[in-house]
Amino acid sequence: MGGFEHYLSIFTKAVFIENIVLAYFLGLCSFLAISKKIDASVGIGMAVVVVLTITAPINWFINTYFLDKGALVWLSPDFIDVNLDFLRLIVFISVIAAMVQLVEMFMERFSQALYSSLGIFLPLIAVNCSILGGSLFMVEREYNLTETVVYGFGSGVGFFLAIIALASVRYRLRYSNIPPRLRGVGMAMLLTGLLSMAFMAFSGIDL
Amino acid sequence: MEIFNSESKKIISDPLSINNPISLQVLGICSALAVTIRLDQAIIMTIAVIFVLCSSNVILSALRNFIPNRVRIVVMLSIIASLVTVVDQVLQAYLYDMSKQLSVFVGLIITNCIIMGRAEAFALKHGPSKAFLDGLGNGLGYGMIIIIVSLFRELFGAGTITLPDGGVGYVLFSIPEAWYAAGYENIGLLVLSPGAFFILGLVIWTQRELFGIEEGE
Numbered sequence: 001m002g003g004f005e006h007y008l009s010i011f012t013k014a015v016f017i018e019n020i021v022l023a024y025f026l027g028l029c030s031f032l033a034i035s036k037k038i039d040a041s042v043g044i045g046m047a048v049v050v051v052l053t054i055t056a057p058i059n060w061f062i063n064t065y066f067l068d069k070g071a072l073v074w075l076s077p078d079f080i081d082v083n084l085d086f087l088r089l090i091v092f093i094s095v096i097a098a099m100v101q102l103v104e105m106f107m108e109r110f111s112q113a114l115y116s117s118l119g120i121f122l123p124l125i126a127v128n129c130s131i132l133g134g135s136l137f138m139v140e141r142e143y144n145l146t147e148t149v150v151y152g153f154g155s156g157v158g159f160f161l162a163i164i165a166l167a168s169v170r171y172r173l174r175y176s177n178i179p180p181r182l183r184g185v186g187m188a189m190l191l192t193g194l195l196s197m198a199f200m201a202f203s204g205i206d207l
Numbered sequence: 208m209e210i211f212n213s214e215s216k217k218i219i220s221d222p223l224s225i226n227n228p229i230s231l232q233v234l235g236i237c238s239a240l241a242v243t244i245r246l247d248q249a250i251i252m253t254i255a256v257i258f259v260l261c262s263s264n265v266i267l268s269a270l271r272n273f274i275p276n277r278v279r280i281v282v283m284l285s286i287i288a289s290l291v292t293v294v295d296q297v298l299q300a301y302l303y304d305m306s307k308q309l310s311v312f313v314g315l316i317i318t319n320c321i322i323m324g325r326a327e328a329f330a331l332k333h334g335p336s337k338a339f340l341d342g343l344g345n346g347l348g349y350g351m352i353i354i355i356v357s358l359f360r361e362l363f364g365a366g367t368i369t370l371p372d373g374g375v376g377y378v379l380f381s382i383p384e385a386w387y388a389a390g391y392e393n394i395g396l397l398v399l400s401p402g403a404f405f406i407l408g409l410v411i412w413t414q415r416e417l418f419g420i421e422e423g424e
Contacts, residue, residue: 023400025240029320032233086296089314090288097284126280129237129318136311181415185233186408193404200399 007150010143014154017203020130021162022196024137027130031163032188034121041167044121049156051125052134055099056152059092059135060145067091092135100126130159165195218340222348225418228321229352230411235321239353240403241312244364247371249350249357251305255298255313257346259290260322261339268330268338283326284317291316304375321349356406364397 020026027048034040065071067088072079104122107115125131134155138148169191178187228234235256242252266286267274274282295313298306306313316322325345330338362368366382382391396402415421 025237025400025403026315028236028240029234032236086292089292089295089317090285093284093288093317094281097281123280127284127318127320127323129315132318133311133315136314140311179412180421181419182412183421185230186411186415189404189408189411193401193408196401196404197396200401 007146010147010150011154014151015158015161016199019158019162019196019199020133020155021159022192022199024133026133027128027159028192030124030128031159031166031192032185035163035167035170035188038164038167038171040121041163043118044125045156045160045163047118047121047125048128048130048159049153050118051096051100051103051122051131052152052156052159053149054103054152055096055131056134056138056148057145058099059095060138060143060148062091062095063088063139088136088139092132096131096135097126130155162195162199166191169195215337215340218337219344219347222341222344223351225420227348227352227414228324228345229349229407230414231420232324234324235319235349236407238312238315238319239349239356240400240407242309243353243357243360243403243406244398245308245361245369245376246354246357247369247376248305248308249353250371251298251302252309252312253346253350253353255294256316256319256321256349257343259287259294259316260325260346260349261342262290263287263322263326264330264338264342265335267326268333268335271331274331279331283323287322287326288317302371305371321345352407352410355410356403359406360397360402363394364402366393 014020018024021028021031030044034044063071065074067084069083069085070080071084072082100122104115107118107122134152138151141151143151166188170188173187173191182190222228226232229236229239238252238256242248263283263286267283270282291314294316295306298309298313325341329341333341358368362382367378368380369376370379371377382393394402397406
């Protein structure tokens with residue numbers, strides 16, 4: 001595994017080429033619901049970056065030292081055949097819910113300003129698919145610890161960019177004449193399609 | 208207790224028409240788009256979602272008087288996660304190829320907003336039998352949309368229609384070679400992510416025109 005360039009390539013891939021919203025459709029519910037307002041979009045975008053960067057490595061530790069096949073061998077060599085990966089989903093989602101709660105409490109204690117701007121979004125993103133999706137992709141692609149951190153952060157940044165882009169477009173849209181029944185979600189879907197096409201232009205880049 | 212009175216019918220039929228979970232309540236879009244590349248994936252996903260949605264609605268509605276309000280989210284998540292684990296294990300055991308194709312999206316049923324949304328909005332306020340009907344109705348409403356989207360994407364994007372079977376899928380129909388020879392071409396864009404967004408956007412538009420629903424923005 002190469003040095004800096006390898007990580008840069010994972011980061012760029014996560015942000016642009018395999019953007020978690022526009023290419024994998026993860027986190028679309030909050031993406032569509034919140035992109036009506038720019039301030040709120042910045043808030044939830046930052047919250048997703050923070051939570052993804054924290055939960056992906058924690059889930060990596062749990063997966064590598066407890067859940068994977070043979071992961072418990074550090075306890076005793078007898079556990080070489082133990083495979084707990086059927087517990088993966090339930091453990092990951094509990095870790096995410098707990099971490100979101102913890103981040104929320106931590107913020108409330110140490111940074112009131114940050115809490116008042118991000119606080120209301122934190123409970124929402126416990127059930128945001130992009131967070132669980134990030135952890136599951138990390139397992140599926142067999143990333144190591146550093147790659148996981150870079151991937152988690154990159155996916156968060158990808159979500160942040162996509163939601164701000166959509167929120168800005170929807171803001172301009174208020175002054176345009178859209179067929180009444182297409183307004184709202186219908187239009188947002190078509191716009192997301194266009195954004196997704198724009199991001200596809202990056203897919204030719206090979207790092 | 209009457210199961211088939213008019214109220215029960217309404218619980219089932221509303222999600223199929225004027226209160227569709229995907230196009231009108233805007234729940235569960237994430238997984239809806241990812242599994243619509245082929246019809247067989249959409250059908251298997253629909254069955255999985257209906258199973259999880261009905262079971263979680265019934266379980267949560269039966270427990271609704273015992274779950275403390277403050278910890279209900281965690282209780283809901285753990286019940287849903289257990290049900291999804293069951294689905295995941297069954298798919299891996301009996302439909303291994305399909306489970307590989309759906310990859311992480313089976314696990315992501317946990318965070319599918321339809322399931323949490325219906326539990327929160329309906330199951331915690333009504334009895335088990337109504338909650339079951341609500342789960343069935345919303346599951347069918349979800350299935351209806353993703354099956355329509357996947358039909359368009361597969362037929363016009365890849366030129367086939369595939370039904371699920373034990374292995375890699377049974378090809379029910381594919382566009383004849385003669386058409387291609389005559390100059391017909393598949394729309395490659397539909398297979399990629401943007402195609403999914405466009406088709407779903409158009410389906411939502413059509414449905415809102417049919418039922419005359421507007422959203423203020």
